[in-house]
Amino acid sequence: MDDEGAGAFGGTGVARVDSRTLRGVLTRFRCSSGVAKLLRMTGARARKTNTIVIGAGQAGLTLSRELSRRSVAHAVLERGRIGERWRSERWESLTLLTPNWLNRLSGGEAHADAEGFLHRRDFVDYLQNYAASAGTRVRESVEVLAVERHRDGFHVRTDSGNWRARNVVVATGDTDVISRPPQAMAAPPWLVQLDANRYRSAGQLSAGGVLVVGAGASGQQIASELRHAGQRVVIATGTHARMVRRYQGKDIWYWLDRLGDLEQTIDEVPDADAARRAVSLGLSGRNGGEEIGLDRLSALGVTIAGRLEGCDGTAARFSDNLEVDVADSELRMHRLLDRVDAYLDTHSDAELAGPGREAIAPVALPAPPSSLDLVSERIATVIWATGYRRTYPWLHLPVVDCAGEIQHRYGVTAVPGLYVLGLRFQRRRASHFIGGVGADAAFLAEHLTTCGQHRPSTASRPCPVAPRVAPKAFAAYA
Numbered sequence: 001m002d003d004e005g006a007g008a009f010g011g012t013g014v015a016r017v018d019s020r021t022l023r024g025v026l027t028r029f030r031c032s033s034g035v036a037k038l039l040r041m042t043g044a045r046a047r048k049t050n051t052i053v054i055g056a057g058q059a060g061l062t063l064s065r066e067l068s069r070r071s072v073a074h075a076v077l078e079r080g081r082i083g084e085r086w087r088s089e090r091w092e093s094l095t096l097l098t099p100n101w102l103n104r105l106s107g108g109e110a111h112a113d114a115e116g117f118l119h120r121r122d123f124v125d126y127l128q129n130y131a132a133s134a135g136t137r138v139r140e141s142v143e144v145l146a147v148e149r150h151r152d153g154f155h156v157r158t159d160s161g162n163w164r165a166r167n168v169v170v171a172t173g174d175t176d177v178i179s180r181p182p183q184a185m186a187a188p189p190w191l192v193q194l195d196a197n198r199y200r201s202a203g204q205l206s207a208g209g210v211l212v213v214g215a216g217a218s219g220q221q222i223a224s225e226l227r228h229a230g231q232r233v234v235i236a237t238g239t240h241a242r243m244v245r246r247y248q249g250k251d252i253w254y255w256l257d258r259l260g261d262l263e264q265t266i267d268e269v270p271d272a273d274a275a276r277r278a279v280s281l282g283l284s285g286r287n288g289g290e291e292i293g294l295d296r297l298s299a300l301g302v303t304i305a306g307r308l309e310g311c312d313g314t315a316a317r318f319s320d321n322l323e324v325d326v327a328d329s330e331l332r333m334h335r336l337l338d339r340v341d342a343y344l345d346t347h348s349d350a351e352l353a354g355p356g357r358e359a360i361a362p363v364a365l366p367a368p369p370s371s372l373d374l375v376s377e378r379i380a381t382v383i384w385a386t387g388y389r390r391t392y393p394w395l396h397l398p399v400v401d402c403a404g405e406i407q408h409r410y411g412v413t414a415v416p417g418l419y420v421l422g423l424r425f426q427r428r429r430a431s432h433f434i435g436g437v438g439a440d441a442a443f444l445a446e447h448l449t450t451c452g453q454h455r456p457s458t459a460s461r462p463c464p465v466a467p468r469v470a471p472k473a474f475a476a477y478a
């Protein structure tokens, strides 16, 4: 379902230009290819549709499919290409850390090797095929510059024309920009600072060693890749989440699924904010899902340091938290593995006959440095793998809190007709995962058609917002 065609544009802050005059000028200067785009940019016309979806990653595409199923006219606007972040904001060699059976989008094809791990490029192909098979028309190279209230709907200004819509769904991703800590400000000026989403490969870096800050899945994988490429690497770690790739003969995601953790809702966790901030599990999908972890990095020759506290001149200072953080991380991992064992004790499933309690060696690391002279250690680059934050400078509606986050419940905001999709723990633990976004997309599409601004004949159906439930002490690993 595409847009409903063009309507008159009543403009907010965009100069109105007579389209015939403009076309005449451009044709005279032989700029016909730019005519359409310029006409749209100048606000000569505004298109109308029921719903604007901003972003064509897995979230936007899945939602588009759900809207089409419900015959809701909509347009998907994407500033880059389909799956842009997987193309240009991930490192070259990245392989998904979730196995293929979890990387299937709702209504999309299953992947050939269910237990395998896709390279990011193959996932981009999958997204493109997914959009094509659903007949989703993505308007690529269209950046949304402003979303404003307009009467009972929205005015959406882009760099390629303007739209009017009754509903807007923000699907611009949970991993928008890297959240650099304040310590970045004190780094010496000659140190090259690179955010993890700008890192491509070891070959891109100038000569010299690398300080990787952050020991989530990205930080650990990048540190490992750089070390394998022969670089001197130091990793500054804070809170991290050690996790074994396989346990009792199964991939760890199998257990997370079996234990019901992926379905766990935000209402079931004692501290929703903490759950949303939890560091990613230290996993990798490279080489068929190899084990990673601080112990393995150390064995490779990576220096493991505590949290980066700051820089004094050329010296990087680290806190003495490493031992505590490692112990804490182990504890949380073992709580999960104990739950797996308890599950096995109570389920007599022949397929799950594991080898009995599996011993996992504790992480043993050399004494960490308390500081490091960046010059004598020849460290030339720091890579910030310190997690992501979101930015919505174009969202001119009262839904963004002082921390910069869109306030919502299950993706439904307080502004009627405005939704968000694809955020971490938006509704369930799997909300921002490839295999988890579909359920949220269906939920929002249902909400939009029953109590959003769709005004269909189904409007008498109740809004699908689940009641609050009491928090449980559930998954202890995050």
Ligand SMILES: Cc1cc2nc3c(=O)[nH]c(=O)nc-3n(C[C@H](O)[C@H](O)[C@H](O)COP(=O)(O)OP(=O)(O)OC[C@H]3O[C@@H](n4cnc5c(N)ncnc54)[C@H](O)[C@@H]3O)c2cc1C
Pocket (backbone or CB within 6 Å): 054, 055, 056, 057, 058, 059, 060, 077, 078, 079, 080, 081, 082, 083, 084, 085, 086, 090, 095, 096, 097, 098, 142, 143, 144, 145, 171, 172, 173, 174, 175, 218, 394, 421, 422, 423, 432, 433, 434, 435
């Ligand atoms: C390094 C890394 C590895 C990951 N690996 C996995 C994994 O193995 N398995 C898994 O399930 N999940 C993984 N994730 C998590 C998640 O699947 C990804 O973050 C995924 O990209 C989220 O998809 P999305 O559609 O929600 O958002 P995005 O992929 O971020 O898509 C949002 C889109 O919106 C566009 N956009 C933004 N602003 C505008 C604007 N103003 N106008 C128009 N368009 C705009 C962007 O260009 C982008 O294409 C990983 C995340 C990271 C960072």
